[in-house]
Amino acid sequence: MNDIRRTILWVIFGFSMVLLWDKWQIHNGNKATFFPTPSAQTAPAPAASSAASQPADVPVASASVSGAAAQPPVGAGAAPAAPAPRERVTVSTDVLRLSFDSEGGSLVHGELLQYPEMQDKAQPFVLLDESASRVYVAQTGLIGGAWPTHKTPMAVVPGPRALQDGQDTLEVRFESPDLGGVKLVKTWTVQRGSYDIAVRHEVVNSGAVPVSPQLYLQLVRDGNKPGGESSFYSTFTGPAVYTEAKKYHKVDFKDIENGKAEIDKTTTNGYVAMVQHYFATAWLLEGGLQRELFVRKVDTNLYSVGMITPLGEIAPGQAKALDAQLYAGPQIEKQLETLAPGLELVKDYGWLTILAKPLYWLLDQLHKVLGNWGWSIVALVVLLKIAFYWLNAKAYGSMAKMKAINPRIQEMRERLKDKPQQMQQEMMRIYREEKVNPMGGCLPIVIQIPVFIALYWVLLSSVEMRNAPWIGWIRDLSSPDPFFILPLLMTASSLLQTALNPAPPDPMQAKMMWFMPLIFSVMFFFFPAGLVLYWLTNNLLSIAQQWIINTRMGVPPQFNLPKFR
Numbered sequence: 001m002n003d004i005r006r007t008i009l010w011v012i013f014g015f016s017m018v019l020l021w022d023k024w025q026i027h028n029g030n031k032a033t034f035f036p037t038p039s040a041q042t043a044p045a046p047a048a049s050s051a052a053s054q055p056a057d058v059p060v061a062s063a064s065v066s067g068a069a070a071q072p073p074v075g076a077g078a079a080p081a082a083p084a085p086r087e088r089v090t091v092s093t094d095v096l097r098l099s100f101d102s103e104g105g106s107l108v109h110g111e112l113l114q115y116p117e118m119q120d121k122a123q124p125f126v127l128l129d130e131s132a133s134r135v136y137v138a139q140t141g142l143i144g145g146a147w148p149t150h151k152t153p154m155a156v157v158p159g160p161r162a163l164q165d166g167q168d169t170l171e172v173r174f175e176s177p178d179l180g181g182v183k184l185v186k187t188w189t190v191q192r193g194s195y196d197i198a199v200r201h202e203v204v205n206s207g208a209v210p211v212s213p214q215l216y217l218q219l220v221r222d223g224n225k226p227g228g229e230s231s232f233y234s235t236f237t238g239p240a241v242y243t244e245a246k247k248y249h250k251v252d253f254k255d256i257e258n259g260k261a262e263i264d265k266t267t268t269n270g271y272v273a274m275v276q277h278y279f280a281t282a283w284l285l286e287g288g289l290q291r292e293l294f295v296r297k298v299d300t301n302l303y304s305v306g307m308i309t310p311l312g313e314i315a316p317g318q319a320k321a322l323d324a325q326l327y328a329g330p331q332i333e334k335q336l337e338t339l340a341p342g343l344e345l346v347k348d349y350g351w352l353t354i355l356a357k358p359l360y361w362l363l364d365q366l367h368k369v370l371g372n373w374g375w376s377i378v379a380l381v382v383l384l385k386i387a388f389y390w391l392n393a394k395a396y397g398s399m400a401k402m403k404a405i406n407p408r409i410q411e412m413r414e415r416l417k418d419k420p421q422q423m424q425q426e427m428m429r430i431y432r433e434e435k436v437n438p439m440g441g442c443l444p445i446v447i448q449i450p451v452f453i454a455l456y457w458v459l460l461s462s463v464e465m466r467n468a469p470w471i472g473w474i475r476d477l478s479s480p481d482p483f484f485i486l487p488l489l490m491t492a493s494s495l496l497q498t499a500l501n502p503a504p505p506d507p508m509q510a511k512m513m514w515f516m517p518l519i520f521s522v523m524f525f526f527f528p529a530g531l532v533l534y535w536l537t538n539n540l541l542s543i544a545q546q547w548i549i550n551t552r553m554g555v556p557p558q559f560n561l562p563k564f565r
Helices: 004-027 253-257 333-339 350-370 373-387 389-415 420-434 443-461 485-500 507-524 529-552
Strands: 088-092 096-101 106-116 124-130 135-143 155-157 169-175 182-191 196-205 214-222 238-243 247-250 271-276 279-285 291-299 302-310 319-330
Touching: 088 106, 088 169, 096 124, 096 182, 106 319, 124 279, 124 319, 135 182, 135 196, 135 279, 135 319, 196 214, 214 271, 214 279, 214 319, 238 253, 238 291, 238 302, 253 291, 253 302, 271 302, 279 302, 319 333, 333 350, 350 373, 350 443, 373 389, 373 443, 373 529, 389 420, 389 443, 389 529, 443 529, 485 507, 485 529, 507 529
Parallel strands: none
Antiparallel strands: 088 096, 096 106, 106 124, 106 135, 124 135, 135 214, 155 169, 169 182, 182 196, 196 319, 214 302, 238 247, 238 271, 271 279, 279 319, 291 302
């Protein structure tokens, strides 16, 4: 019974090591040892995709970024229009710089001006891109006939390309030629201070018969992890789908490749998205519109997620418009919640969302008062320690009792070391006489573990930590401490905690209890400074609480130093 508490702690520590090892394996392109997940993909190889591999009337997102793929056939009886010259159109707001390709009027490059690159802070972060090494674009078009798609050359309507003083919106307009008796006019509208982009699709029937086109909206990207990912923790990169029926559902690239992706195929609500650490893109439609959701592999290491919605019948000489929104920006919960139900879930806390969301809310409220994310982390840990004070007091009180009777236990174990059954009986008798519960120091701590794991994911997932300073040398809470001061302090605090705890009767366990914090602390040298700050604060408050409780119970704090002989 004396070793049950330490056994549980060993189980928790061992499971943590298993998870961390798996994440390390996945990050380095190997298969997970214990919990198989997709390995890293290879670099994209631009090549024209085969329409034959796709079901009929489903958009084919060509991997050929040079536009080498064949254009959709011109409808019978329509004279081919002279193709418009291909060009890039770049527009700027106070938060976005976007580039559109006149081929299909697609969004092919997006920079977030308020978020610098981690490697070169003088440059804005690039979210969307179409280059030799990277593909991540937003495309739309029509299916159901030989009509304009994302590969159709379009004419660019002249207009302003940057927001002026006093101007809050800016439009970029593309007009397709008449294909199969149908013309598509696509208008992108950006707003000051906003990451959501309005996209209006106006379909004109210039033919002599009614048409019933369908509009597709898709995000296409390669399967590579974003640059700068840590080797000691891993975050999700890939498609995500939300519907009211199945809620938020991430889709691994590997599942798409193997045909194992399971999503709602038809619905009248929800969105499709591409997610990565801190940032996301998502196509949004008005609720109530019928839509078909899809994920598919387009080409070698190129994947798409999107939705198709019917426009209904359009009579000759008539037009019909449909409005959509594209979000392309940071995962800021308050902004995402206002755009669509469930969109804030792209900031993924996993199975601890029910705990993480209120913790983030409290952290955000503290930041409004303190104005500094580092001090907000410290304040949040203090509040959690106050909230769990009585649980911790019970745990440390039990540890103090165990520490008080430890010399008696040690003498008994030495005396009865050759009589294990009698030793166990004698140990239980001592526990009953001293009214000590060997589990009393463990269970209160175990109860708190989910809360602190949830706080870990809040700090890891919150884009607010990115480039957020704390004090002095800590200029970015999302990056490792450049001088390793916080990790060293965290290691020292972990060793001090070990020294204050009762020494395990078993000499081998006693040695391992000293190696554990050292092994665990190695990872923190490469963790974001905000996470290390949270853990260090928690350690220091725990030490102070343990010191006070031991003193009150008449068990003076004593340092149990390791004996490695």
